[in-house]
Every structure is written in structure tokens, then in C-alpha cells.
Amino acid sequence: MRKDIIEIRWHGRGGQGAVTAAKIVANAAFNVGYRGVLMMPTFGTERRGAPVVTFLKLSKEKIYDISPIEKPDMVVVLDHLIIEEVSIIDDIKPGGFLIVNTPKPVEAYKYNGLKVAVADVTKIACEAGLQNGIVNSGIIGAFAKASGLVDIEALVEAIKYEFKERKPIENALAASLTYDKTVIGDK
Amino acid sequence: MHIIESGNVAAAIGVKLSRTQVIAAYPITPQTPLTEKLSEFVELGELDAQYIPVESEHSALAVCIAASSTGARAFTGTSANGLLYMSEQIHWAAGARLPIVMCVVNRGIGAPWTVWNDHQDSISQRDNGWIQIYANDHQQIIDSVIKAFFLAEKVSIPVMVCYDGYILSHTYMPFEIPDQSKVDEFLPKFSPNYALHPDEPANLNSVTFPDVRNDIRGNLAPGYMEIRHMLHRDMREAIGEIDEIDKRYLKIFGRGGTPFVEGYKNEDAAFIAVCLGSLSYRLRDVVDTLRQEGINVGVVSIHVYRPFPEKEVVCAFKKAKKVIVFEKALSYGNEGALYADIKSALYSCEERPLVQNYILGIGGREIKTDDLYNTLKDSCTIHKSSICQPKWIGLKM
Numbered sequence: 234m235r236k237d238i239i240e241i242r243w244h245g246r247g248g249q250g251a252v253t254a255a256k257i258v259a260n261a262a263f264n265v266g267y268r269g270v271l272m273m274p275t276f277g278t279e280r281r282g283a284p285v286v287t288f289l290k291l292s293k294e295k296i297y298d299i300s301p302i303e304k305p306d307m308v309v310v311l312d313h314l315i316i317e318e319v320s321i322i323d324d325i326k327p328g329g330f331l332i333v334n335t336p337k338p339v340e341a342y343k344y345n346g347l348k349v350a351v352a353d354v355t356k357i358a359c360e361a362g363l364q365n366g367i368v369n370s371g372i373i374g375a376f377a378k379a380s381g382l383v384d385i386e387a388l389v390e391a392i393k394y395e396f397k398e399r400k401p402i403e404n405a406l407a408a409s410l411t412y413d414k415t416v417i418g419d420k
Numbered sequence: 421m422h423i424i425e426s427g428n429v430a431a432a433i434g435v436k437l438s439r440t441q442v443i444a445a446y447p448i449t450p451q452t453p454l455t456e457k458l459s460e461f462v463e464l465g466e467l468d469a470q471y472i473p474v475e476s477e478h479s480a481l482a483v484c485i486a487a488s489s490t491g492a493r494a495f496t497g498t499s500a501n502g503l504l505y506m507s508e509q510i511h512w513a514a515g516a517r518l519p520i521v522m523c524v525v526n527r528g529i530g531a532p533w534t535v536w537n538d539h540q541d542s543i544s545q546r547d548n549g550w551i552q553i554y555a556n557d558h559q560q561i562i563d564s565v566i567k568a569f570f571l572a573e574k575v576s577i578p579v580m581v582c583y584d585g586y587i588l589s590h591t592y593m594p595f596e597i598p599d600q601s602k603v604d605e606f607l608p609k610f611s612p613n614y615a616l617h618p619d620e621p622a623n624l625n626s627v628t629f630p631d632v633r634n635d636i637r638g639n640l641a642p643g644y645m646e647i648r649h650m651l652h653r654d655m656r657e658a659i660g661e662i663d664e665i666d667k668r669y670l671k672i673f674g675r676g677g678t679p680f681v682e683g684y685k686n687e688d689a690a691f692i693a694v695c696l697g698s699l700s701y702r703l704r705d706v707v708d709t710l711r712q713e714g715i716n717v718g719v720v721s722i723h724v725y726r727p728f729p730e731k732e733v734v735c736a737f738k739k740a741k742k743v744i745v746f747e748k749a750l751s752y753g754n755e756g757a758l759y760a761d762i763k764s765a766l767y768s769c770e771e772r773p774l775v776q777n778y779i780l781g782i783g784g785r786e787i788k789t790d791d792l793y794n795t796l797k798d799s800c801t802i803h804k805s806s807i808c809q810p811k812w813i814g815l816k817m
């Protein structure tokens with residue numbers, strides 16, 4: 234209904250940290266002036282490893298509509314294999330953005346009318362000194378580069394704060410390295 | 421200070437800022453993170469309270485009743501079947517006039533088993549003598565909890581602060597945390613007129629005869645009916661207190677001004693949607709879209725459901741030709757409880773608007789924005805003279 238709300242859907246696996254990633258972006262967005270920030274995990278019976286979804290809405294004004302996102306402007310995928318498991322492309326708005334953690338090149342993702350950004354976050358995060366499989370800080374770098382919605386500096390600060398007891402420097406580095414290495418495809 | 425956190429954490433911080441002394445609760449989805457956060461506050465020494473783990477919701481409220489009887493500020497929280505399991509003690513707490521505050525994180529009731537949101541749990545506890553407040557967002561949750569303690573202690577009636585399970589309890593949004601010093605100024609230490617003490621054992625709320633009679637000092641003592649009449653009278657008088665408390669809160673914290681009903685574009689509206697809880701905020705965007713199409717519509721949310729503020733409710737419908745009540749609960753075999761209350765409040769008006777009832781979101785059934793838009797639009801354009809049974813939105817079979 235409201236045109237000013239940017240709707241971002243996050244796909245990950247239970248235990249992968251998609252909710253934490255969305256929470257970090259929510260905090261950073263609020264800190265840089267978004268007054269409308271809403272983060273909704275999906276509800277019910279989450280299991281480790283199973284595909285999970287988290288919703289994030291951003292606006293400069295207060296958001297009153299607390300409801301799941303029906304047509305996202307952007308979709309962020311923490312594990313590229315999820316694209317083959319569940320339908321996540323069909324309801325993205327025309328001209329919307331798909332942001333994927335994948336070892337594949339951006340050319341591997343061709344969808345009519347969608348913009349695509351890719352980064353091998355799994356690999357980059359290891360280079361940054363994180364344990365294999367920790368991707369929820371790195372993916373934020375890809376989100377920052379692709380969306381341009383929140384400055385990477387603000388996001389890095391929010392990452393350091395969230396992970397203050399769990400490798401803050403390495404998590405922050407994963408995001409900034411991913412930011413540099415994110416490839417945005419031709420539309 | 422603003423933070424971005426879940427609704428359950430907002431409630432927990434409100435309980436902490438209120439310097440609650442006794443907490444007894446049994447975890448149940450979607451209330452669980454609220455009790456976890458409170459036990460964490462107590463464990464870390466951030467909240468100087470006794471956290472008493474119990475084996476059931478019935479015991480949780482029994483502990484709060486005992487604690488409150490000794491003059492302690494007591495809190496519990498629950499959802500759905502947990503609320504029903506404590507039902508006998510819910511009536512008791514009200515009859516005993518104990519100022520306990522309880523968060524009800526609204527969830528549908530089994531059978532069949534559901535963990536998702538609707539309002540049947542708190543609505544089914546409508547007539548037990550508790551004040552019921554419904555919050556629309558996290559700021560209202562934290563503010564309502566703090567205000568609820570003051571209100572409960574002022575009128576000696578327990579208060580339920582109800583908020584939507586998952587939709588509010590598990591969603592993250594920014595809200596302001598009031599300063600502890602200001603909360604202390606607003607909410608002084610609880611000092612009841614009477615408190616049970618081991619040095620002076622007493623028998624409270626024992627068998628009370630149908631008629632009045634002289635007590636051991638020769639004074640006329642109320643019978644059961646007088647005691648119950650006082651509860652009702654004080655509940656009605658609480659409406660004035662709620663207004664005063666809101667004004668004082670507004671002065672200290674800068675938030676408030678809509679203690680009973682919160683309207684949006686309702687002043688001049690010919691059509692007004694009404695509901696409890698977060699759905700009313702969601703309807704604001706639908707109202708804006710319909711206004712752009714030239715439909716003169718607004719939305720009103722009811723914050724205080726018991727005592728029912730019928731004057732303020734009727735006042736919110738000044739120009740309304742039709743009032744459309746959206747409910748996540750119903751009185752089975754009849755109609756929505758809020759719908760019935762609103763019709764009753766409007767009955768004495770000279771010019772009564774039509775009132776229509778929709779049931780939706782039962783057991784967490786997704787409420788589609790398109791469905792809200794189409795329903796409200798139809799309701800604003802189709803005029804029928806007699807509307808009886810509620811219509812269900814989103815039924816698929």
C-alpha cells in the first residue's frame with residue numbers, strides 16, 4: 234500500500250543466523266535515520282537446517298503495517314541451494330533485487346526483470362578468519378553493496394556491536410571484504 | 421534511549437522499570453521470551469525481585485496472589501491455554517482486589533492445538549473483574565505495563581496488558597525506554613492499606629454469606645453481593661483514573677493522550693473500522709489508500725476493553741454512518757464480543773450508525789492486505805439496512 238516502505242525478505246537455514254543479519258541491518262538502518270524499522274521472524278516450528286524466512290521493512294517514517302511481506306523489493310539468500318528448494322523468486326517485485334551467497338558467477342542467475350548480486354560469502358568469511366559456514370555477517374556486505382540503502386560503515390559498526398563477544402573484528406572484516414567482492418549483474 | 425527489540429522484551433523492560441518484587445510464571449509460546457528475559461534480569465541482579473519458578477499457570481497466579489496479599493508488587497504473564505489454566509485464580513485475584521499485573525500474549529486456544537495469534541484467550545476472560553488493556557505496538561506495551569501497575573494499585577483491581585502473539589511479541593521494532601528516575605517519579609513504591617504479615621495471621625476471603633451481618637466488632641459487614649458490587653463500581657470509576665494516569669504519564673514522558681480509544685482519520689469519517697490490538701495500525705495504510713479513492717473512512721482502536729469506555733467509544737464515531745468491527749475472537753453461537761459491546765454502547769444514541777462484524781485471523785490465519793482492502797471497500801460502499809451474523813474473512817473451505 235505505502236510506496237515508501239522497502240521490503241526485504243531474508244532466506245537462510247535454521248541456525249544460519251538470517252534473523253541476526255536482519256536485526257543488524259535493522260539497527261544500522263535506525264542509526265542512520267530510518268524511523269520505520271520492522272523485523273519479523275517467521276513464526277512457529279523452526280528446525281536447524283530447514284529453510285527459514287525473516288522479513289525486514291525499512292522506511293523513513295514509522296511503519297504501522299506489521300504483516301509478512303507479500304511482494305518483496307529485495308530477497309537476500311544466505312545459501313544458494315535454497316533457491317532450488319523453495320519458491321522465492323516468483324513474488325519479487327518487477328525490477329527487484331536478488332542477493333545471493335553463492336560460489337557461482339552472476340551469469341548463472343538469469344531472471345526476467347530482476348537485478349542480481351552475488352558474492353561467495355562462505356569463502357570470503359573464511360578468509361576473514363571466521364569458522365567455515367558463518368555467513369550472516371558477510372552477507373550484510375553484499376546487501377550493502379547491492380541495495381545502497383545503508384552505508385557499509387554503519388553496518389560494520391552494528392556488526393561489531395552485535396558480535397562484540399564473538400569475533401567482532403573478523404565478522405566486520407567479512408562484511409567489508411564481501412562488500413568489495415560483490416558482483417552486480419547486468420539487468 | 422531507543423532500542424530495537426521484540427515486544428516480549430519491551431514488556432520485560434517495563435516490568436523491570438516498575439521495580440516488580442515478585443515474578444511467578446510458567447513458560448508458554450509466545451510468552452516464553454518474556455519470562456526468559458525477566459529471569460535473566462533477576463539472575464544478573466538487574467532486577468531485585470524474587471523469580472519463583474512454578475509447575476503450572478494456576479500456581480503462577482496463586483504465587484502472585486500470595487505475594488500481592490503481603491504487599492509485594494507482583495507480575496505474571498501467559499498465553500492461551502495457560503491463561504485458561506489459571507482462570508479460577510484470575511477470578512480470585514479480582515475478587516480479592518489484588519493489584520497484580522499480567523501480560524497476556526494473545527494466542528488462539530486449543531483444541532485443535534495452535535500457537536498462533538488471535539484474541540480468544542483474553543476475550544474469553546472478559547468477565548472476571550480484571551481491567552483489560554490492549555497495546556498496538558512495542559511503545560504501547562512498555563508504557564502500558566508501567567501505567568498498569570499504577571492503575572492496579574490505585575484502584576485495587578488487577579490489570580491484564582494484552583498484546584498480539586508473534587505479531588508483536590516476536591517482531592522487532594524501535595521503542596523508547598523510559599528513564600528509571602522518571603519511572604520512579606511516576607510509580608512510587610507499592611504501599612497497600614492492608615498487607616498480610618506473619619506476625620498478624622488473618623483469614624482472607626473466607627465464606628461470605630448472602631446477606632450482610634455484623635462483624636465481631638459489631639460493625640455492619642458487607643455480604644458477597646456488596647463486595648461484588650464494589651468491584652463493579654470501582655471498575656467503572658477506574659475510567660476516571662485511567663484518564664488521570666494517562667495525563668500524568670503524558671506530562672512526564674511525553675507520550676499518551678489517547679487512553680481509551682485511538683482514532684486515525686475518524687473525526688469526519690462516515691465509515692469507521694474498529695478493532696483491538698496491532699491490526700488497527702495495519703488498517704491505517706488501508707484507510708489511506710481508500711481515502712485516496714475518495715472513500716471517507718477512518719479507523720479506531722480500543723485500548724481499554726474492560727471497563728468498557730462506552731462514552732469515549734461513541735464519541736469516536738461522531739460522524740459515522742457505519743461502524744465495521746474486525747475481530748480475532750467471537751462468542752461462539754452469537755457474534756464478536758466487541759461487536760456486541762459496541763452495538764450496546766450505540767443503542768442509546770439518537771442516530772445510530774449501522775454496525776457490521778467481520779471475524780478474521782483466527783488461529784493465526786494470514787490476514788492479506790488485499791482482503792482487508794476489499795472487505796473495507798465493500799463495507800464502505802454496500803449499504804444494507806439489517807446486518808446480523810458476522811462474516812468471516814479469509815475462509816478457504
